[in-house]
Amino acid sequence: MSNSRREFLQSGAALAMGMMGGATVLTTGPGAVAQSALMATAVQTAEIQVPKMKFGGVEISRLLMGCNPFNGGAHFNATYGSLMREWYTAERVSEVMHRANAFGINAMNYTNKGHTPDGWERFTAEGGIMHLIAHDSSDEDPAAVAKRLKPLSLHRQGEIVDVAFRNGTMNTVREWCKRVRDTGVLTGVATHNPAVIALVEEQGWDVDYFAGCVYFRSRNDEEWKKELHGDLMEMPREIYLQSDPARMYKVMRQTPKPCFAFKILAAGRVGDGGIEQAFRTAFSSIKPTDGVFVGMFPIIRDEVKLNAEIVHRILTGA
Secondary structure, eight states: OOHHHHHHHHOTTTGGGOSTTSOOSOOSSHHHHHHHHHGGGTTSOOSOOOOEEEETTEEEESEEEOSHHHHTOOSSOHHHHHHHHHHOOHHHHHHHHHHHHHTTOOEEEEOSOTTHHHHHHHHHHTTOOOEEEEEEOSSSOHHHHHHHHOOSEEEEOHHHHHHHHHHTOHHHHHHHHHHHHHHTSEEEEEESOHHHHHHHHHHTOOOSEEEEESSOTTOOHHHHHHHTTTOOOSSGGGOOOTTHHHHHHHHHHHOSSOEEEEOTTTTTTSOGGGHHHHHHHHHHHSOTTOEEEEOOOTTSSOHHHHHHHHHHHHHHOO
């Protein structure tokens, strides 16, 4: 273990410092206590372990790390996104991955953005284990992406897929999936639109799995006006309708292929009192062969521990 990492782990107040620029985010109250405990125990195996599922010949946790907080993808506003990007240094990405490992979380939705690549390299160099369920939005040859990352699986990013579906060019996504198949890596399709999964299944694509946002946040302006009876809200790409999850969960149950549900907490919009229920709804609505991606930003409290405990409680009946 490097001296710098040892010092970080031993500093109980390290997480409470918040932004690297020196401004403290929360130094008193229950949140500060949670922060102080988080990294000091990052590499200790916890008594609570997230249950596993079989995927691609290996056992992975049914709760997987989401990628957006690592990259500043707050899906809320620019200020919150900037806070995430500032806080999540490569060192903190690595430490939070170690913390996830302590609770048996051994897989993540990976994207090659922000400090994630550097944090990932640091984490693996320190002995961390995290299977990559990677998504790709680049124009790079999928074979090159697979060679560089060596992921367990690779899927086309949901925004790109949704645009292709709307434009009638899903053949481009299908050809991309074929190129991934040629690499020997598991291939999948991500989307925010339940109709995409239905179409891919109807056409019998050679894919291994799906990743579905349970909120159809990629509707265009006309689609939102139809849903909102002619009105249009500010930030139309960040509207989260409570009626949406049931639609995505329905198609996930109908396909025999493994699925990963994401944004089950509406990108942080679900209040504290509804978090456990959102997890319960997700796991009661998907198959035993399915998992969830959940982004974690433990700047105020130990979200890794809290989420792991909730999932363990739900899936084991403890």
